[in-house]
Amino acid sequence: MESLTRIFAVTQNTFRETVRNKILHNMLAFAVVMFGLAWIISTWSVGEPGKIITDLGLSITVLVGVIIAIFAGIVLVHGEVDRRTILPILAKPIRRWEFVLGKYLGFSGAVLLVYIGMNIILLLFLAAIGYQISTQLIKTMFISIWEVELVVALAVMFSTLTSPWLSAINTIILFVAGRFSYDIKFYLDTNPEASAGLVLKIIYLLLPNLSYFNLRHEAVHLQEIPSLQLIYASLYGLVYCAILLLIASLAFRHKDLA
Amino acid sequence: MNSTPAIRTEALTKIYRPGLFEKPTTAVSNLDIEIPEGEVFGFIGLNGAGKTTTIKLLLDHARPTNGRALLFGEDARNPRTRARVGYLPDLPHFHQFLSAGELLDYAGKLFGLSYNVRRERSEKLLKSVGLEGHERERLRNFSRGMLQRLGLAQALINEPALVILDEPLGGLDPIGRADLREIISGLKSEGRTVFFSSHILDDAQRIADRIGIIHQGRMIACGKMDELLTKRQDWEVELEAVDGFDILKICREMEWQANLKENLFTVSVPDEEALRQVYTFASEGKIRLLSVEQRRLSLEEAFLKEVDQWRA
Missing domain, CATH: 3.40.50.300 (P-loop containing nucleotide triphosphate hydrolases)
Incomplete structure (x- = not known):
């Protein structure tokens, strides 16, 4: 119980820090401008404007969410150490893993809030042009939250391990690799005798498979999304985030503070 | 406790x-x-x-x-x-x-x-x-x-x-x-x-x-x-001159530091031999001794002394 109180205190403080961060406000404004651009592009293009806005809009929300996750997440723990604001906090009876978990929860909560806000704005855009809001779209919005949360966890993990620039580079590399990790599986399925197959399989298993959270095609073309798929993808996201936070906590456990 | x-x-x-x-x-x-x-x-x-x-x-x-x-x-x-x-x-x-x-x-x-x-x-x-x-x-x-x-x-x-x-x-x-x-x-x-x-x-x-x-x-x-603040060799003496005795002249001759405030002299006496001289003046009735106190090291002096000793 005492542990929960301390985690909640750090969560609350980090949430407050993030929502008072100007980067967050600017990125939200950037998303709104991008939705406007998507609407302009949809009026120039051949095809249904609602589908184009849905496609571009979903990409924008994920992109903005990931940018916030990377550029605010990479300084989350490292920044506290660097600015020495962590010293009076860790002089209190808090365990280091409680601090890391609290930072993650507070930050991911704030990112989630912005992410939900962006999706609501997107839905309002679509409603304004008379586009029918489908359950596929809502399901896609829900599942893509995990993609952002997973990038948040990656950024927080690297933030406990290394400097902000290295954290940013590593997180971006893993995000891009995670987007294409399904291609490794496709290659292995079509080339079962491939050399270094075992190595590729291990890499595929270790990399975050972000394609589980990308259902944009299904949302745009109104294809069926089974509920089991949502549950499976959510569990995958949850477990992957938990592993990343475990690594972060272990790395931070005995770290000397400057 | x-x-x-x-x-x-x-x-x-x-x-x-x-x-x-x-x-x-x-x-x-x-x-x-x-x-x-x-x-x-x-x-x-x-x-x-x-x-x-x-x-x-x-x-x-x-x-x-x-x-x-x-x-x-x-x-x-x-x-x-x-x-x-x-x-x-x-x-x-x-x-x-x-x-x-x-x-x-x-x-x-x-x-x-x-x-x-x-x-x-x-x-x-x-x-x-x-x-x-x-x-x-x-x-x-x-x-x-x-x-x-x-x-x-x-x-x-x-x-x-x-x-x-x-x-x-x-x-x-x-x-x-x-x-x-x-x-x-x-x-x-x-x-x-x-x-x-x-x-x-x-x-x-x-x-x-x-x-x-x-x-x-x-x-x-x-x-x-x-x-830590051990005693130094020098002494601080408060005294009054009796019957116009020129204590300032003595201090100048002996190279002792002296301050005068409202007929009260505060004299810094460098060692025990000099202090004996002060007692002689007192016994001769030339001065009236009010206080005699051996100086102590300030913390700064004690600190520098310890550091110097450690370096040596």
Whole structure:
């Protein structure tokens, strides 16, 4: 119980820090401008404007969410150490893993809030042009939250391990690799005798498979999304985030503070 | 009084190894300290002597390479020990986006204090450190001295049995320093243990019951103020001249320093032989002796003497 109180205190403080961060406000404004651009592009293009806005809009929300996750997440723990604001906090009876978990929860909560806000704005855009809001779209919005949360966890993990620039580079590399990790599986399925197959399989298993959270095609073309798929993808996201936070906590456990 | 010391270190050593090709640095070496409950202990040393590293080892901000640190008899690496500790860091940096009230509330939550207790103590502490009326002000608008005062307030939110202050007097103006000395005296009278590091020796001399001198990571002297501030060879004599005796002329001839204030001479007498001469004047009725006191080393002199001896 005492542990929960301390985690909640750090969560609350980090949430407050993030929502008072100007980067967050600017990125939200950037998303709104991008939705406007998507609407302009949809009026120039051949095809249904609602589908184009849905496609571009979903990409924008994920992109903005990931940018916030990377550029605010990479300084989350490292920044506290660097600015020495962590010293009076860790002089209190808090365990280091409680601090890391609290930072993650507070930050991911704030990112989630912005992410939900962006999706609501997107839905309002679509409603304004008379586009029918489908359950596929809502399901896609829900599942893509995990993609952002997973990038948040990656950024927080690297933030406990290394400097902000290295954290940013590593997180971006893993995000891009995670987007294409399904291609490794496709290659292995079509080339079962491939050399270094075992190595590729291990890499595929270790990399975050972000394609589980990308259902944009299904949302745009109104294809069926089974509920089991949502549950499976959510569990995958949850477990992957938990592993990343475990690594972060272990790395931070005995770290000397400057 | 409880016999378990508030702080105890046993051969505490910290060696930093910056990189594969860089030379390891010994920040603290075989440090043994024992500080009983209720004592005000001053930890003094030059910049880079190992004061802050020792504090980091006490608070588990860094792990010892060898030896161990105990707080109230428990290993300092156990977070539970810090429930009874308050800490003010050197150059306190706090979250700029918070207000003073929010910072104290956050600190209180980390100790598991209830809302009412947090609120009551915040008000009381802000008042006691002279920040009353600044509760809602954001910390980005605070001066260095205000942050130092707020740092002290957050260190006391849990009413700690042990208060660790890293350079608490730095950044404070003379009034702030006087206030802080008063707060530390108050903590001592409440039976709390205070461990502070400082290189402002004058203040350390006024506050501490006992002083430890650290140099290049080693404790080179530790003791009560009386033990450290040993007697010097010279004497301070207060006297009055009788029947127009020209004591100033004598002082000039003997090269003694003398000050005159309202017919009262304060003479600095360099050694015992010179003091015998003064007694001769007194016995001859040329002067009336009011007081004779052997001078003591100031803490600064004692500190420099210990460092010089250690170097030799």
